[in-house]
Amino acid sequence: MSTSAVLFDLDGTLLDTLDDIADSANRALVAQGFVDHPKDDFREFIGDGVQMLIRRALPEANRDDATVTRVVAAYRDEYARGWNVKTRPYEGISSLLHELTERKVHLAVLSNKPDEFTQLCVAHYLRSWPFRFVLGQGPEVPRKPDPTGARRIANGLGVTPSHCFLVGDSVADMATAKNAGMRPIGVGWGLQPAERLRQAGAEAIIDEPTHLLSILDHEGDTR
Numbered sequence: 001m002s003t004s005a006v007l008f009d010l011d012g013t014l015l016d017t018l019d020d021i022a023d024s025a026n027r028a029l030v031a032q033g034f035v036d037h038p039k040d041d042f043r044e045f046i047g048d049g050v051q052m053l054i055r056r057a058l059p060e061a062n063r064d065d066a067t068v069t070r071v072v073a074a075y076r077d078e079y080a081r082g083w084n085v086k087t088r089p090y091e092g093i094s095s096l097l098h099e100l101t102e103r104k105v106h107l108a109v110l111s112n113k114p115d116e117f118t119q120l121c122v123a124h125y126l127r128s129w130p131f132r133f134v135l136g137q138g139p140e141v142p143r144k145p146d147p148t149g150a151r152r153i154a155n156g157l158g159v160t161p162s163h164c165f166l167v168g169d170s171v172a173d174m175a176t177a178k179n180a181g182m183r184p185i186g187v188g189w190g191l192q193p194a195e196r197l198r199q200a201g202a203e204a205i206i207d208e209p210t211h212l213l214s215i216l217d218h219e220g221d222t223r
Helices: 018-031 039-045 050-057 065-082 093-102 115-125 148-157 171-180 194-199 211-222
Strands: 005-008 106-114 131-137 164-168 183-187 204-206
Touching (some): 018 050, 106 148, 115 131, 148 164, 148 171, 164 171, 171 183, 194 204, 204 211
Parallel strands (some): 005 164, 164 183
């Protein structure tokens, strides 16, 4: 089976955004009268959109919709000021994207990050590569694991979903791939443990970015 496109998650897959997200969320929480969290706590908070991020970070007794909405607004303001302080592409991402581009594999980003911040991050950190589609969560793109965004990308590229990899670091990414008829590939360097991704149906776990190329090469050997 020939792979025509690779759809990447953003946070925890292409970019190490943990510090900037945690710092922004903690500033918002403290400003609204709540306690902050150790950075590693955010590994469990991130991945299902900004509303869920804040809901998980709030004390259980304060997760009503009004409070969540208020703290989300504060977080958005903080993140708008601090989205590019410590964020960096993971080691090996540039080599992977360069090689995929050389092979003429279509590239796309599908993230549960709000679309405005997804666009900012890709334009700033990943501008050297030709991403055909960049979709973050918004009114027209329900958050993963809803397959709407993944299917929109495949349709826009004119490729069959089964010829697409969806590469990510979360259970939601693996579920999105399965829901969209794509092939789920988990990353071993992200925010959620590799074993969790295997249990969620990952076809393979790659331990460093260019290992994805080995999977593509294997396909070439067996065609």
